[in-house]
Amino acid sequence: MTCKNCGADITIHDRKCPYCKGVIDYIYPANNAKGYYNPYEAPSSVSPYPPYTPPDPRTLEKEQADKNSQDALLLSIMALMLGFVILRVLFAVLSLVYASKAQKKYYELRQFRNPKITIAITLSIISLVLAFFCLIFFILWVMATTIR
Secondary structure, three states, X not given: OEOOOOOOEOOOOOXXXXXXXXXXXXXXXXXXXXXXXXXXXXXXXXXXXXXXXXXXXXXXXXXXXXXXXXXXXXXHHHHHHHHHHHHHHHHHHHHHHHHHHXXXXXXXXXXXXXXXXXXXXXXXXXXXXXXXXXXXXXXXXXXXXXXX
16 A cells, blocks of 8 residues: 555555655555556556447348347247137137037937037047147247247
8 A cells, every 4th residue: 555645655554654644544546657646647557348339330230130030930920829729719619519519409319429429529629728728828938039
């Protein structure tokens, strides 16, 4: 440590400089070749940060174009997935409606239950459950891709 009055080397525990008897109030780092603190002189150390260079406008345009193309791809995939979910639900509901109508006709004719109708109803219910899981997956996927 150096004395701010005379620049002599002193220890951390000294309250007064042993050479000039000046009172040591603050600890000042040395910032010049003489070894004492000068508030009007810039520090001699070099900045650890590189100098600022503005980004190239072409690079910014390319990054924006890449982001736009990625967003367009995500939107098209989302639309495709949502279309599959909607079609799956539509076909499952239609098959349930027609299977229940056919089953009603069999009951009216006092005939045994047709196994084809039972299979159609079971597959329609399975299709609705799969559509539900696809919709949940779709919602989670949209949330994961939009959070960046």
